[in-house]
């Protein structure tokens with residue numbers, strides 16, 4: 001293997017054997033289950049450091065049997081960064097401003113009509129319409145169906161390395177516009193329109209961002225939010241985006257996670273995209289997850305140029321008074 005991501009996985013700095021946690025990789029390219037004891041209690045600094053290193057390497061890490069309260073979830077998130085408000089556009093759980101509810105019927109509150117099935121519809125990186133999308137998200141399973149409702153993640157660093165060198169060189173130079181709008185052909189509810197009107201978020205990001213801690217280049221394309229490539233004709237833009245969206249969803253870059261009550265998924269939101277397949281809508285089971293996102297930096301492209309705001313404000317860390 002010759003990719004930078006593989007080089008990262010063999011990077012000595014990230015391969016110091018952990019002494020305080022156990023890491024169980026789930027695939028060759030992304031995802032590891034971690035045993036780190038009881039996450040409802042304050043974590044020792046060495047444990048935080050080792051989880052952070054595992055996250056840089058494996059992009060998404062999972063924990064089992066951690067039935068946290070909202071307050072414990074917030075405390076866990078604070079060990080790794082600064083929680084934002086639950087969602088800058090769509091709000092938060094009553095009494096817990098850092099916590100965002102992901103319920104089974106969330107889609108129905110935003111869109112009208114049947115969900116349109118396209119090969120990569122639904123794949124996204126969280127809140128990339130903001131100039132500083134979250135650095136990471138920590139998602140906790142509360143009510144979980146007996147089957148169905150899994151989540152996928154894909155490794156955007158290995159996806160970048162999987163492009164040919166000439167195409168990597170080309171996408172290195174591109175930037176694109178990210179916004180919250182309905183998928184083409186899909187209507188939106190009045191509530192969705194009103195929330196977007198009150199808190200518009202549109203940003204331009206490089207298609208390839210560089211991760212400061214590792215130097216990795218990441219194909220930062222978020223299919224649900226990235227609408228067009230700056231400077232290209234509409235047909236050129238759409239066809240290149242289609243190619244890149246199809247590419248990042250190749251199975252060898254992905255991991256599929258089967259939830260259980262008390263499961264936690266913690267992902268690097270700079271280097272991954274994720275998908276909730278719609279099979280849950282064919283079932284009668286409920287599903288309830290809760291998410292906390294950590295404040296992120298403004299992405300920087302290969303040329304050193306940062307992302308820019310087209311509409312809206314950066315996402316700030318939550319503090320009392322900002323809700």
Ligand SMILES: [Fe+2]
Pocket residue numbers: 124125126274
């Ligand atoms: Fe998401």
